[in-house]
Amino acid sequence: MNLKNxxxxxxxxxxxxxxxxxxxxxxAKTPEEIGKKTKDQxxxxxxxxxxxxxxxxxxxxxxxxxxxxxxxDERVNFPLYYPIDTNNIGADRRSxxxxxxxxxxxxxxxxxxxxxxxxxxxxxxxxEASLVYTDTTDLGIEQFNAEGKxxxxxxxxxxxxxxxxEQWRIRGYWYIDKRQGDLRYRLLGLCPVANEARSxxxxxxxxxxxxxxxxxxxxxxxxVLHKAMAFNRKNTSQPISYDNLLNSRRFDAVIYKVDNxxxxxxxxxxxxxxxxxxxxxxxxxxxxxxxxxIDLWNY
Numbered sequence: 008m009n010l011k012n013x014x015x016x017x018x019x020x021x022x023x024x025x026x027x028x029x030x031x032x033x034x035a036k037t038p039e040e041i042g043k044k045t046k047d048q049x050x051x052x053x054x055x056x057x058x059x060x061x062x063x064x065x066x067x068x069x070x071x072x073x074x075x076x077x078x079x080d081e082r083v084n085f086p087l088y089y090p091i092d093t094n095n096i097g098a099d100r101r102s103x104x105x106x107x108x109x110x111x112x113x114x115x116x117x118x119x120x121x122x123x124x125x126x127x128x129x130x131x132x133x134x135e136a137s138l139v140y141t142d143t144t145d146l147g148i149e150q151f152n153a154e155g156k157x158x159x160x161x162x163x164x165x166x167x168x169x170x171x172x173e174q175w176r177i178r179g180y181w182y183i184d185k186r187q188g189d190l191r192y193r194l195l196g197l198c199p200v201a202n203e204a205r206s207x208x209x210x211x212x213x214x215x216x217x218x219x220x221x222x223x224x225x226x227x228x229x230x231v232l233h234k235a236m237a238f239n240r241k242n243t244s245q246p247i248s249y250d251n252l253l254n255s256r257r258f259d260a261v262i263y264k265v266d267n268x269x270x271x272x273x274x275x276x277x278x279x280x281x282x283x284x285x286x287x288x289x290x291x292x293x294x295x296x297x298x299x300x301i302d303l304w305n306y
Contacts, residue, residue, distance in 0.1 A: 041097075056233040056250050059193070059226070062184060068303075070182040071296055072195075074123060074273075075260035077175040083259045086237040086252065091170035101235060102169040103249055104199050107223055108138070110231040118224035123178045123196055125224060134221050140165045140204035165207040173217065174200045177253075177260065181296050183303060190300035194253055198222045225253070262289040 035041045079088040087103045090096050101109070110116040111134060119134065121127045143151070147161025176198045183190050198219045206216070229250050236246035252258070264273040274292075278285050 054233075056229040057254075062182075066184055066186045068183040068185040069299055070180060072266040073179050073181060073262050073292070073296070074264035075177050075179070075262050077177065077258050077260045079172060079174055081259055086240075086247075087175060087249075087258065088169070088172065089238065091168065093169075099236065100238065102172075103175070103232075103235075103237070104169045104172045106231065106235040106249060107199070107228065108134075110228065111221075111223075115231050116223060116228045118227035120196075120222045120224065122219075123176070123198065123222055125196065125222065129221055137218075137220055138167045138204060140207065165204050167201055167204050167207070167220070171201045171207070172199045173202070176200055176219065176263075178222075181299075183299060188303065190297070190303075192256065194225045196222045196225050197253070261286065262292050265292055 032041055077084055077087065079085075090100055090102060093101065093105065107116065111119055111131060118125075119129045121129050121133075142163045142165070143157055144161045144163060147157040150161060151157045177194060178196045180193045180195055181190065182193070198221060200217050200219055203216050203218055232249040232253070233251075235249050237249050237252050239246050247257070263275070264271060274285050274288050278288055
């Protein structure tokens with residue numbers, strides 16, 4: 008065995024030890040103990056999101072706000088989409104949508120808004136109204152006309168779930184820190200996009216209207232996202248938290264809007280009916296932002 012194999016074996020062993028200490032698979036006496044930390048582990052646990060450093064406004068040399076689309080049909084973005092069937096899988100694995108909705112319903116994520124500028128705050132009742140479509144059957148309508156009431160058996164409810172989410176939209180802030188001398192990115196918000204819940208009630212109508220369900224202020228949701236783990240296809244013993252996955256930009260996204268003088272118009276507003284040219288324009292904007300750091304060190 009050469010030196011390279013020895014180093015690789017030691018690295019795998021250390022990673023496995025860390026994973027065992029986290030999920031307690033090999034030390035569990037009953038299935039209920041899997042995924043639960045011992046009292047000693049909880050006592051010494053300091054697993055919190057890495058805090059953002061303070062950035063003075065005077066240190067921001069240049070900045071640009073971007074809006075991007077994360078298409079969940081792309082394989083690299085699957086960790087944000089799956090699992091969609093939670094009946095036959097452990098409780099420790101949930102999709103990003105399920106994690107956010109559960110956090111909102113539990114009150115752990117209070118900063119929820121209706122738009123990407125975070126101007127209008129939404130309540131749990133407002134969100135539930137957009138996630139669930141309620142319909143009364145014909146028998147229920149007849150009962151209401153005759154008796155003035157409708158039994159529960161005549162009311163149909165159609166709720167959106169993780170499998171209905173088609174894409175995520177994110178808003179971020181690219182800036183150059185002149186003290187550090189580099190280009191940095193700060194994620195500000197994310198939003199699930201899906202067809203209206205009504206489309207599940209009437210699939211034959213061909214209703215195809217993608218809507219933004221809600222916008223979450225990302226810094227306020229980091230604690231919840233840090234505790235939820237996404238699947239790591241390269242090493243299942245080392246799952247990655249959604250907070251780390253999003254902050255490190257381990258996904259593929261397409262820019263569809265940047266802040267500009269024309270009211271932050273979208274790319275499709277000035278490049279009509281040409282998907283290829285829209286994609287090229289998105290790549291041009293991305294390269295323009297990346298080149299800012301290169302231009303910083305050109306003399």
